[in-house]
Amino acid sequence: MAKKPASIGNLNYEQALAELEEIISKLENEPSGLERSVTMFERGKAIIQHCQKLLDSAELKVRQLEENGSMSPIEE
Amino acid sequence: MLDYSSEFAYQIYSVSDLNAYIRALLESNENLMDIWVTGEVSNLSKPRSGHIYFTLKDEDASVRCVIWRVHANRLAGAFYDGMRVEVHGYISVYEGGGQYQLYVDGIRAAGEGRLYQEFLLLKEKLAAEGIFEENRKRPIPSQPKFIGIVTSPTGAALQDMLNTLLVRFPMAEVVLSPASVQGEAAPTQIVKALERLNKLVHPDVILIGRGGGSLEDLWAFNDEQVVRAVAASEAPVISGVGHETDFTLTDFAADQRAPTPTGVAVMAVPDINDIKTALSAWYLLLDRTMNNVLDQKRSKLIERKNRLDILSPGWQIKQCMQRLDNSSLRMDYLVNQYFLQKRQQLELAEGKIISFNPRYVLGRGYALVEDKNGSVITTIKQVQLDQDISVYVSDGTISADVTEIKEKE
Numbered sequence: 001m002a003k004k005p006a007s008i009g010n011l012n013y014e015q016a017l018a019e020l021e022e023i024i025s026k027l028e029n030e031p032s033g034l035e036r037s038v039t040m041f042e043r044g045k046a047i048i049q050h051c052q053k054l055l056d057s058a059e060l061k062v063r064q065l066e067e068n069g070s071m072s073p074i075e076e
Numbered sequence: 077m078l079d080y081s082s083e084f085a086y087q088i089y090s091v092s093d094l095n096a097y098i099r100a101l102l103e104s105n106e107n108l109m110d111i112w113v114t115g116e117v118s119n120l121s122k123p124r125s126g127h128i129y130f131t132l133k134d135e136d137a138s139v140r141c142v143i144w145r146v147h148a149n150r151l152a153g154a155f156y157d158g159m160r161v162e163v164h165g166y167i168s169v170y171e172g173g174g175q176y177q178l179y180v181d182g183i184r185a186a187g188e189g190r191l192y193q194e195f196l197l198l199k200e201k202l203a204a205e206g207i208f209e210e211n212r213k214r215p216i217p218s219q220p221k222f223i224g225i226v227t228s229p230t231g232a233a234l235q236d237m238l239n240t241l242l243v244r245f246p247m248a249e250v251v252l253s254p255a256s257v258q259g260e261a262a263p264t265q266i267v268k269a270l271e272r273l274n275k276l277v278h279p280d281v282i283l284i285g286r287g288g289g290s291l292e293d294l295w296a297f298n299d300e301q302v303v304r305a306v307a308a309s310e311a312p313v314i315s316g317v318g319h320e321t322d323f324t325l326t327d328f329a330a331d332q333r334a335p336t337p338t339g340v341a342v343m344a345v346p347d348i349n350d351i352k353t354a355l356s357a358w359y360l361l362l363d364r365t366m367n368n369v370l371d372q373k374r375s376k377l378i379e380r381k382n383r384l385d386i387l388s389p390g391w392q393i394k395q396c397m398q399r400l401d402n403s404s405l406r407m408d409y410l411v412n413q414y415f416l417q418k419r420q421q422l423e424l425a426e427g428k429i430i431s432f433n434p435r436y437v438l439g440r441g442y443a444l445v446e447d448k449n450g451s452v453i454t455t456i457k458q459v460q461l462d463q464d465i466s467v468y469v470s471d472g473t474i475s476a477d478v479t480e481i482k483e484k485e
Contacts (some may be wrong), residue, residue, distance in 0.1 A: 013247060014219070014221070017358075020358060020362070023362070024358075024361055024362055024365050027362075027365040027366060027368075027369050028365055028368070031369075031372070034373055037366070037369045037370075037373075038366075041362065041366040041369075044362045044366075045359075045362065048355060048358055048359050048362065051355055052352070052355060054247065055247070055348055055351060055352055055355070058246040058247040058348070059246055060238070060241055060242045060245075060246045060248060060249075060250060061248075061249040061250065062238060062249075062250040062251075062252065063249075063250070063251050063252070064229065064251070064252045064253075064254060065224075065251050065252065065253045065254075065269075065272055065273065065276065065277060067268075067272070069272070069276050071251065074229075074252060
């Protein structure tokens with residue numbers, strides 16, 4: 001966590017969930033300052049909201065792999 | 077011509093007897109009891125009775141066939157006029173029409189028997205190589221991001237899979253690697269489609285399948301090259317070919333087998349509603365963890381506050397005052413105790429003094445004798461004959477003379 005945390009909007013679902021797990025584990029096991037704890041908590045909440053948004057807005061992407069190896073979208 | 081004179085030398089049958097005799101003859105022939113016959117269905121008739129009647133024919137011949145209702149109900153698959161079939165049953169005679177018939181208890185599309193033989197042989201061979209072993213099967217990732225599909229781009233199977241994925245797990249990205257799934261070209265196309273997916277897309281899981289059809293329609297999925305390609309796939313494979321009851325060698329080689337294409341998609345991905353529920357659980361967990369953190373900080377604060385209170389002058393003054401109060405109380409107690417003790421001693425002494433008073437003794441009949449000088453006489457040596465003495469009793473004095481002195485023997 002020494003490195004600057006990534007912008008939440010750029011996290012994909014798996015990354016978001018992984019960071020959420022990390023935040024909870026840190027809150028549980030590594031005592032730190034109140035301000036830092038609150039910052040982590042707020043980030044955790046924002047990550048969950050981001051995940052919810054990802055789930056709600058997910059649209060199945062379907063593409064077709066052509067014989068020449070190119071990909072083309074499929075209209076449903 | 078017949079010689080009528082010899083007519084009594086012959087046994088004469090009734091028509092019924094004749095037909096019964098022939099029926100018994102046919103029914104007792106081992107070859108005819110349990111026989112497979114191939115031909116084309118014609119004159120198919122399904123009356124309300126539930127029995128099925130048809131004629132089985134080839135270019136030169138035909139035979140009447142009957143399927144009794146009990147068998148008709150359980151015979152799988154529709155069959156129709158002009159269809160080439162293989163039927164199983166026994167030969168007997170319809171005595172009413174003098175006609176022998178094939179009584180059918182099993183029917184399948186022509187060629188299925190041969191296909192089935194091939195199927196069993198190939199299955200045995202591949203099983204011996206260990207291709208179907210359980211320990212070769214890989215786990216399916218719980219939330220696959222990239223999903224490869226190998227099926228026909230125009231088939232119902234693709235629509236079934238996509239619809240299911242859309243509803244259950246729309247976060248996935250799907251790549252269709254198209255292949256025709258029936259016909260001569262199908263096996264090669266399926267193998268190439270699998271290879272392309274593995275090489276170019278590296279999906280987390282590959283779904284392969286097609287909808288229901290005849291055994292021949294599904295045959296591509298029993299092709300040796302297809303089965304080997306499925307077993308060798310880099311990504312784990314879930315297969316669903318045909319219906320619940322259809323099993324292909326691809327199903328055996330796949331890491332998971334589903335009964336239908338829809339089932340394949342269900343097996344491949346979790347339900348987004350479950351994930352949303354799990355996310356709510358995460359929310360609760362985060363909340364609770366934060367509350368724990370705050371509780372810890374709060375109790376540390378309280379502890380420090382207590383320690384600070386101890387150090388404050390006000391608290392110390394209170395402490396001193398309390399100590400003072402304690403001392404004062406103790407002092408009062410000790411003083412009281414002292415006087416109580418003295419009072420008791422005094423009362424005790426008083427009792428003793430009373431008992432020592434000579435008057436108290438005189439009251440009990442004793443007497444006190446003094447000479448005229450007031451000395452108490454305690455021995456005969458203090459007195460002489462005719463000496464005046466005073467005898468004190470409880471209520472007065474008696475003056476007396478000593479008239480005799482006797483020493484105690």
